[in-house]
Amino acid sequence: MTKDEIAAALEEIGTLLELKGESSFRTLAYHNGARALSQYEGDFQELVSTGKIGEIRGVGASLAEKIQQLAETGELPQLTELRAAIPPGVIAMLKIPGVGPKKVKALSEDLKLTTIDELKAACEAGTVAKLKGFGAKTQAKILEGIQFLGTVGQRVRLDLALPLGEALLEQLKKLPGVIRAELCGSLRRRRETTKDIDILLSSDNPKPIMDAFVTLPEVMQVVANGETKSSIVAAMVVDREKIVLNADLRVVGDEHFPFALHYFTGSKDHNVRLRQRAIDQGLSLNEYGLKGEGRDVKCKTEADIFAALGLDYIPPELREDTGEIEAAEKKKLPKLITVKNLRGVFHNHSTYSDGNASLEEMALAAKKLGFEYFGIGDHSQSLKIAGGLSPADVKKQHREIDELNARLDGIQILKGIESDILDDGSLDYDDDILRSFDYVVASVHTGFNMSSEEMTARICKALAHQATTMLGHATGRLLLRREGYKVDLDQVLKAAAKHGKMIEINAHPIRLDLDWIHVKRAKAMGIPIVINPDAHSPGELALVEFGIDVARRGWLEADNVFNTKSLAEVLKELNRRKAAW
DNA sequence: GCCGTTTTCGGCCCGACTGTTTTCAGTCG
Numbered sequence: 165m166t167k168d169e170i171a172a173a174l175e176e177i178g179t180l181l182e183l184k185g186e187s188s189f190r191t192l193a194y195h196n197g198a199r200a201l202s203q204y205e206g207d208f209q210e211l212v213s214t215g216k217i218g219e220i221r222g223v224g225a226s227l228a229e230k231i232q233q234l235a236e237t238g239e240l241p242q243l244t245e246l247r248a249a250i251p252p253g254v255i256a257m258l259k260i261p262g263v264g265p266k267k268v269k270a271l272s273e274d275l276k277l278t279t280i281d282e283l284k285a286a287c288e289a290g291t292v293a294k295l296k297g298f299g300a301k302t303q304a305k306i307l308e309g310i311q312f313l314g315t316v317g318q319r320v321r322l323d324l325a326l327p328l329g330e331a332l333l334e335q336l337k338k339l340p341g342v343i344r345a346e347l348c349g350s351l352r353r354r355r356e357t358t359k360d361i362d363i364l365l366s367s368d369n370p371k372p373i374m375d376a377f378v379t380l381p382e383v384m385q386v387v388a389n390g391e392t393k394s395s396i397v398a399a400m401v402v403d404r405e406k407i408v409l410n411a412d413l414r415v416v417g418d419e420h421f422p423f424a425l426h427y428f429t430g431s432k433d434h435n436v437r438l439r440q441r442a443i444d445q446g447l448s449l450n451e452y453g454l455k456g457e458g459r460d461v462k463c464k465t466e467a468d469i470f471a472a473l474g475l476d477y478i479p480p481e482l483r484e485d486t487g488e489i490e491a492a493e494k495k496k497l498p499k500l501i502t503v504k505n506l507r508g509v510f511h512n513h514s515t516y517s518d519g520n521a522s523l524e525e526m527a528l529a530a531k532k533l534g535f536e537y538f539g540i541g542d543h544s545q546s547l548k549i550a551g552g553l554s555p556a557d558v559k560k561q562h563r564e565i566d567e568l569n570a571r572l573d574g575i576q577i578l579k580g581i582e583s584d585i586l587d588d589g590s591l592d593y594d595d596d597i598l599r600s601f602d603y604v605v606a607s608v609h610t611g612f613n614m615s616s617e618e619m620t621a622r623i624c625k626a627l628a629h630q631a632t633t634m635l636g637h638a639t640g641r642l643l644l645r646r647e648g649y650k651v652d653l654d655q656v657l658k659a660a661a662k663h664g665k666m667i668e669i670n671a672h673p674i675r676l677d678l679d680w681i682h683v684k685r686a687k688a689m690g691i692p693i694v695i696n697p698d699a700h701s702p703g704e705l706a707l708v709e710f711g712i713d714v715a716r717r718g719w720l721e722a723d724n725v726f727n728t729k730s731l732a733e734v735l736k737e738l739n740r741r742k743a744a745w
Numbered sequence: 746g747c748c749g750t751t752t753t754c755g756g757c758c759c760g761a762c763t764g765t766t767t768t769c770a771g772t773c774g
Binding site for chain 1: 746747748756757758759760761762763764765766770771772773774
């Protein structure tokens, strides 16, 4: 077993033990061990062969033995037994918001429920409410949660789906007879979540390619295996999670490739509009070609298709029928930002709060990515659970930053804070301390159940505060896990514009908040956007790439994004803001 | 199950919130 597969197995044991009612400290040890293992950057095979797995911090004698066994045999009796004792449907119940291990244990043991469907039926019959510790409200909340899961379906986050899609694509590209191959669909458009993987390739000899596709190591199940289209269920461990997705492969002759690429990239709405445009010009567009009366319009690339229809090339991220065709016609498409435009980041954490690396380690990692500046934005004092900084901690951190800036070359650390927006909309320190920061990221972490009116007023008040530089994760959503708090984002955008504040695209792939639709609105209102990784470890700094995807989907150019500016320009602007306070 | 220049036993980020209770359990971040 690979390191990541073992980490996933430990994660699974931890979860299964939770459902059996094990001590939370013991189950936490499995989850911690899994994370420690997956983040280990040295040579894992060497650790296995020399029996030194226990040297990883967070892995003790017991876990080391289990890891060793999994690495050598791929099996562990403990895991096999746990899996046999707890049905997958019971584990799935954990995904219902508001339902944790204790509730699942009661539902599965006392009511003998084994699937979400059975749970739904039990709620509708009213039997759940009669269970000790449960009640009418809990029962209603569970039903609501199940409905939420239903609307989410089996979607998978971009950062988890992409590695699986790319793994399949790379293997296909190596096969003999493949001329061109690309990911299509929502993965190519870089949507936040995806429900299947679409792959297109061109070849003159599809049969052997199809046969190879349905026997790739990631294949769990073959759904269809034809000449031009095959479907599989594919699985891969990504970031300690087992990702399962449908994957479709379509093979076309190379002369059809650009048309099929455009067709299967979508979106559907974009395609409908483009086909209509073709009809208006006396042409007909489908996945096999662009045809006029008795003639084919030859196209070698997608750009040729757009050109034939009188349009500039439209990047996949913009193909949502939100005005891109009109803009392409007028040659007014944005020159989209790329990850190379970023010169620094502002919202990151260190061991001062809930990050897992020191300030210096984080700053050096930022330098390695080519950044000129690294802004720290640890949590503020009231967020105790995340190790929020007391005023004394702030002073200590600032002294360390001064010392590091004197010592380090090629990277400047900026003194920021992620200040909680308190329930009444005020910030989390008094003005004297707030003045000691170069900038303030204001974010909501508590009181998610407020009404939309209250939450909107709360955030708008924080935006009116002179110390606030930018708004962090605007809705607090966690993709496929938790809806954001209720807030009127249009009012928030108005307040940001009025007070000259920036808004963050939180690039962490579980958030991607502000979403691309509101990013586009923010751009139209002249609000500067900041792309922040919200990194809690050095490796997470690279997550900015997912923020770039959102920015591109929101039509942003480099000029619209504050952290494309040089260190000198950034300092000048931050100082200007402080001077105006 | 992990960890330790105060500990090899006894802790383990901890407080808010909700819904169930009548003093607390479960969930969340």
